[in-house]
Structures are given as structure tokens and as C-alpha cells.
Amino acid sequence: MNSATFIQHMLNSLTLGSLYALVAIGYTMVYGILRLINFAHSEMFMLGAYFVFWGITLANLPWPVAMVIAIVVTATLGIVVDQVAYRPLRDAPRISALISSIGVSFFLQNVAIVFFQAIPREVYRPQWLEDPIIMGGVRVLPLTLFVPLLSLALMLGLIWIVYRTKAGLGMRAISKDIETSYLMGVPVNRIIALTFGIGSALAAASGIMWALRYPQLQPIMGTIPGFKAFIAAVFGGIGSIQGAVIGGLALGFIEIMTVAFFPDLAGYRDAFAFVLLIAVLMFKPTGLLGERLEDKV
Amino acid sequence: MRRGQTVILNLVAVAALGGFLWLAEGNFDGYKIQILNLIAINIILALSLNLIYGFTGLFSLGHAGFMAIGAYICSILIMSPDQKDMLFLLEPAYDWVQNAHAPFLVAVLAGGLVAAAIGALVGFPLLRLGDDYLGIATLGFAEIIRVLANNFPRLTNGALGFKGIPDYANLWWNFGWCVVTLYVIVRLLKSNTGNVLKAIRDDEAAARAMGVNVFRYKLLSFTVGAFFAGVGGALLASLLTTIDPKMFLFTLTFNILMIVVAGGLGSLSGTVMAGIGITVLLEWLRVVENPVDLFGYELPGVPGMRMVVFSLALIMIILFRREGLMGMRELHWQSLFKVFSRGRA
Numbered sequence: 001m002n003s004a005t006f007i008q009h010m011l012n013s014l015t016l017g018s019l020y021a022l023v024a025i026g027y028t029m030v031y032g033i034l035r036l037i038n039f040a041h042s043e044m045f046m047l048g049a050y051f052v053f054w055g056i057t058l059a060n061l062p063w064p065v066a067m068v069i070a071i072v073v074t075a076t077l078g079i080v081v082d083q084v085a086y087r088p089l090r091d092a093p094r095i096s097a098l099i100s101s102i103g104v105s106f107f108l109q110n111v112a113i114v115f116f117q118a119i120p121r122e123v124y125r126p127q128w129l130e131d132p133i134i135m136g137g138v139r140v141l142p143l144t145l146f147v148p149l150l151s152l153a154l155m156l157g158l159i160w161i162v163y164r165t166k167a168g169l170g171m172r173a174i175s176k177d178i179e180t181s182y183l184m185g186v187p188v189n190r191i192i193a194l195t196f197g198i199g200s201a202l203a204a205a206s207g208i209m210w211a212l213r214y215p216q217l218q219p220i221m222g223t224i225p226g227f228k229a230f231i232a233a234v235f236g237g238i239g240s241i242q243g244a245v246i247g248g249l250a251l252g253f254i255e256i257m258t259v260a261f262f263p264d265l266a267g268y269r270d271a272f273a274f275v276l277l278i279a280v281l282m283f284k285p286t287g288l289l290g291e292r293l294e295d296k297v
Numbered sequence: 298m299r300r301g302q303t304v305i306l307n308l309v310a311v312a313a314l315g316g317f318l319w320l321a322e323g324n325f326d327g328y329k330i331q332i333l334n335l336i337a338i339n340i341i342l343a344l345s346l347n348l349i350y351g352f353t354g355l356f357s358l359g360h361a362g363f364m365a366i367g368a369y370i371c372s373i374l375i376m377s378p379d380q381k382d383m384l385f386l387l388e389p390a391y392d393w394v395q396n397a398h399a400p401f402l403v404a405v406l407a408g409g410l411v412a413a414a415i416g417a418l419v420g421f422p423l424l425r426l427g428d429d430y431l432g433i434a435t436l437g438f439a440e441i442i443r444v445l446a447n448n449f450p451r452l453t454n455g456a457l458g459f460k461g462i463p464d465y466a467n468l469w470w471n472f473g474w475c476v477v478t479l480y481v482i483v484r485l486l487k488s489n490t491g492n493v494l495k496a497i498r499d500d501e502a503a504a505r506a507m508g509v510n511v512f513r514y515k516l517l518s519f520t521v522g523a524f525f526a527g528v529g530g531a532l533l534a535s536l537l538t539t540i541d542p543k544m545f546l547f548t549l550t551f552n553i554l555m556i557v558v559a560g561g562l563g564s565l566s567g568t569v570m571a572g573i574g575i576t577v578l579l580e581w582l583r584v585v586e587n588p589v590d591l592f593g594y595e596l597p598g599v600p601g602m603r604m605v606v607f608s609l610a611l612i613m614i615i616l617f618r619r620e621g622l623m624g625m626r627e628l629h630w631q632s633l634f635k636v637f638s639r640g641r642a
Binding site: 035036037085088089092094095096098099100102103104105106107109110111112113114117118219223227230231234267268270271273274275277278281282285 | 356422423425426428429430432433434436437438440441444445447448547548551554558599600601602603604605607608609611612615616619
């Protein structure tokens with residue numbers, strides 16, 4: 001393997017990794033606050049990509065406008081899902097909300113099959129992302145630079161919200177102790193809704209960029225990336241945003257590099273993440289950066 | 298009510314079931330018989346998941362994986378060597394796969410036993426995890442099984458799967474296994490072991506403090522559950538006569554979870570009732586999806602509609618009736634009699 005191909009593989013893993021990272025952030029934020037694995041999160045990824053598709057095909061919107069609208073719509077949808085399907089279950093056993101989220105996931109997926117049809121659809125790619133540029137002898141698609149850069153911008157925005165705004169302070173307070181946050185006058189339900197909104201927006205952004213990278217839309221397209229992103233969140237330490245980013249990048253790197261160096265293993269590609277998951281859960285359940293969650297007796 | 302009476306009543310119920318099956322076999326058309334078969338298999342699968350989740354509190358989402366193991370093992374054993382010769386197109390089967398042959402009962406048992414063995418094997422590391430982590434890890438296990446099935450063409454014929462599996466799984470086999478499953482799980486739960494399992498479900502820390510070897514009992518419940526999931530998968534393979542890795546997606550586990558939740562976590566009679574209801578509902582909903590043939594012009598059905606209704610139903614149950622049909626109650630002969638005598642008075 002020469003250095004040019006290696007750099008390409010590096011860029012590819014950076015692209016894939018940042019897409020995983022964006023989705024993983026949503027999982028980790030919701031888990032940090034509600035201790036809920038939000039299965040429906042992967043459908044936000046899928047819906048975001050579809051909304052852009054329909055924005056362009058039906059309304060003739062330019063791509064960037066369609067993207068912004070799709071993100072806003074998906075974020076709203078994320079909030080609606082929380083209010084309808086999870087909020088009534090806040091005091092129920094944790095698994096109830098989890099089952100509800102599995103239900104929502106299947107519901108959204110099949111609604112997509114009903115309305116968008118199961119046939120794969122071709123995705124429109126803006127031309128400026130397609131023309132390769134030559135950088136130091138390496139042929140680079142602008143796309144492979146665009147995705148990590150936009151992801152980085154989104155993550156910086158998120159970190160600003162979480163660490164520099166009052167709402168972010170509320171999020172951190174709730175994830176430490178939800179009961180006390182109520183008592184201290186944190187508008188808990190509003191903050192949780194905001195969390196779902198932000199998480200869904202990031203998932204939508206990831207789905208939209210995923211559709212640029214692998215230009216085919218299918219109602220089930222969110223499932224596997226969703227699982228992998230969740231695994232990335234666990235790997236990085238669930239509840240920690242930095243952990244989710246690191247986990248996502250690591251997973252993208254492992255996946256691309258394993259296939260690059262051991263092409264025979266390409267068929268097992270989808271199993272890597274799960275093997276990684278089981279290994280992490282067994283040896284370091286708190287992940288890289290996670291805090292230890294005590295069992296309350 | 299005395300124990301002897303209950304036994305007699307149970308035997309009468311089994312005999313009644315036998316009579317019903319005999320009538321059904323003679324009079325029902327193939328479609329209805331197929332639904333009855335699916336009911337029996339779904340009940341087996343749901344009972345085994347209820348044992349794991351409803352009675353022991355282990356949130357396992359790996360059922361499809363155990364079913365796949367049972368289905369593949371059983372199919373390999375009941376297909377004749379000649380048939381396998383024709384079937385393995387991608388790559389020839391391993392010799393032992395090629396030559397293995399066994400009668401149906403042995404094949405189903407083998408499917409269940411291998412599933413149980415693998416269940417115990419993965420249970421060892423995984424059962425140390427709590428709640429939702431266990432769920433996601435077992436889900437990962439099921440996915441890994443599926444990927445393996447895709448990538449071992451000499452064992453599983455890869456993505457093509459098996460076709461023309463002998464259809465031995467008739468009403469008698471399926472309901473026979475269903476009754477066996479119910480019997481074994483009821484006996485297990487009525488024994489002291491059952492009390493320990495429920496204690497673990499209700500308060501693991503307390504059970505541990507009382508000196509219970511929590512892990513061993515969890516492993517026991519998980520293994521027994523895996524066994525019957527394997528049996529269910531084996532029967533399903535023979536009933537449908539074709540299997541491939543795509544069949545064992547998460548959707549399959551989801552359907553079974555739905556039955557368990559709808560029937561009531563921790564209620565066997567609830568599971569049986571929900572198993573019947575939901576299997577019928579799922580078949581009935583198929584109508585919405587099928588294309589209608591109109592003068593050679595095909596009006597498309599609405600694919601996906603079935604699962605839309607189905608998942609909506611699950612959300613509704615979780616939101617408005619979390620305990621399901623029966624909660625943790627059971628239907629006993631005694632409670633039945635009470636209902637009737639109340640009616641008379």
C-alpha cells in the first residue's frame with residue numbers, strides 16, 4: 001500500500017468516523033439524561049436524508065436550503081417523538097421506554113416504507129462536491145473534506161451549547177441528578193425536549209451526508225449505522241460527548257482499515273462493531289471516558 | 298382445588314386440544330392450518346422469551362439468533378444428502394454437513410440443544426451486564442449470528458439459504474412441542490428455582506444478599522429459553538421449508554417481544570392468549586399489504602402498512618396498558634371456575 005492510497009483510506013475513515021460520531025452524540029446525550037437507549041434515533045438519520053431528497057425533488061429547493069429545512073423538520077420530529085412516546089413513561093421502569101423506542105423505530109421505518117416506498121432511490125449530489133481536486137499528488141473528493149469539516153463545525157456548536165449556555169448547564173445538571181434538577185428549578189422537560197431536538201438534528205445532518213457518501217436512500221438505511229453509532233457511544237463511554245466523538249472516529253477507522261488491510265474480512269464488516277461492543281462491555285463497560293454509573297439499591 | 302383434579306383438568310384440556318387439531322386437520326384449508334401452525338410456534342418462542350425476560354428480568358433481544366441456530370441445525374439434519382448436494386451451489390458443503398442425517402424429532406432436539414449450548418456460552422460473559430446493556434449485547438449476538446450465516450457458505454449456503462426443507466412440522470409436531478414447552482416452563486417456575494428466578498427479577502441485590510447465586514440462575518433461565526427458541530426456530534424452518542439469513546433480522550425478535558409484552562410480562566397464560574391473538578392479527582393485516590389483481594392490472598398493496606399498525610399497537614400498549622393483557626396474573630382452573638360460579642349466583 002503506497003502513501004497516496006493510505007491517505008485516501010485515512011480520509012475515508014475520517015469521513016465515516018465523523019458520520020458515526022454525529023449520530024453517537026445523540027445517543028449519548030439522551031442516555032446521559034434519561035438512561036434510555038433511543039432506538040428511534042437511527043430513524044432520524046434516515047428521515048433526514050429522505051427529507052432532503054423530497055425537498056429537492058418535490059419543491060426544487062437548492063441543496064443547502066433543503067438540508068437546513070430537513071434538519072429543522074427532523075429536530076422537530078425528534079421532540080414530538082419524545083413528547084408522545086417517552087415523556088409519559090418517565091416514571092415507568094426504564095425498559096418500558098426502551099420498548100416504546102423500539103416500537104417508534106419500527107413505526108417510523110414502516111411509515112417511511114409506506115410513504116417513500118422500499119425501492120432504493122438515487123441521491124442528488126451537488127456538483128461542487130463531486131469534482132476531484134489534486135492535493136500533493138493525492139486525488140481527493142471535496143466530499144471527503146466537506147463531511148469532516150461540517151461535522152466538526154456542528155460538534156463545536158454543540159460543545160458551545162453544552163458548556164457555554166444556560167440550557168447546556170441544565171443538560172449537565174439533569175444528567176448528574178434529575179430529581180435535584182427539578183428541585184433547583186431547572187425546566188427539566190423543556191431541556192429534555194431540547195436535547196432530543198439537538199440529537200435528532202445531528203442525526204439528520206449525519207444521514208444527509210451519509211446519503212452523499214453512499215448515494216442511495218432506503219427506509220432501512222438507518223438501522224445499521226444507528227447500531228454502529230450506538231456502539232461507538234458505548235465504546236467512548238456512554239454519557240460523554242467527547243467519548244462519542246472519539247468512539248465514532250475510532251469505529252470508522254477500525255472499519256475502513258480492517259477492510260483495507262484484510263479484504264477477505266469485508267463480508268464480516270457489519271460484525272466488527274458488534275464484536276467490539278461485546279468486548280467493550282466485558283472488559284471496560286464504562287467505555288473510554290464514561291463515568292461509572294452506580295446501581296442504586 | 299386438589300392437585301389431582303388440576304392434573305385431570307389439564308389432561309382434559311390437552312385432549313380437547315388434540316380433538317380440535319384432529320378436526321382442524323380434516324376440515325380446515327391449508328391457509329388456516331398454516332396459521333394454526335404459526336400460532337403454536339409463536340407461542341413456543343414467546344414462552345421462552347417470557348421465561349428469560351418476564352420471569353427472570355433479563356432483557357434479551359437475541360431471540361432471532363437462537364432461532365437461526367435451531368433452524369439451520371435442524372434443516373441440515375433433515376435434508377437428505379442428495380438434496381444437500383443439489384443445494385450447495387456456491388461452495389460444496391463440509392463433509393459432515395453433507396452426510397448428517399437424522400429423523401425430525403432428533404433434528405429439532407439437536408437444534409434446541411445447540412442453541413442452548415451457544416446460549417450458555419454467550420450467556421457466560423453477557424449475563425453479567427444489566428438491563429439495557431444486556432439487550433443491546435444480545436442484539437449484537439443475533440446480528441453476529443446472521444453475519445456468520447452469510448459468510449459460511451459451506452455450512453449455511455451463504456445468502457442463498459436453504460430451499461425445499463422437508464415439511465415435517467405439521468400440527469401435531471408443533472402443538473406437541475408447544476405443550477411440552479408450556480409444561481416444562483410451568484414446572485420450572487413452580488419449583489423452587491422459579492421462586493428464585495422471580496426473586497432475581499424483582500430485586501437482584503436482595504436476592505444476592507439472601508445468598509442466591511444470581512449468575513447461575515440467570516444462566517439457567519437463559520439457557521432453557523435459548524433451547525426453546527432453538528426448537529421454535531427448527532419447527533419454523535420445517536414449516537416454511539425455506540430459510541436464509543435475511544429471515545432472522547431484528548424484526549423477528551420484535552414480533553416475539555410484542556407478544557410477550559402484550560400478553561403480560563410474567564404471565565404464561567397471557568403469553569398464550571397474546572400468541573394466538575397477535576399471530577391472527579398479523580395474518581389478517583397481511584390483507585392490507587397484498588397487491589390486488591384487477592383485470593391483469595396489478596393494484597399495488599401498501600407494503601409496510603402491516604408493521605405500521607403493529608408497531609403502533611406496541612407503543613399504545615406500552616403507553617396505556619404497560620402490564621399487558623394479564624399483567625403478572627395467571628389464568629388458573631380455579632379462577633375460571635370462580636368466574637362461572639359468580640355468573641350463576
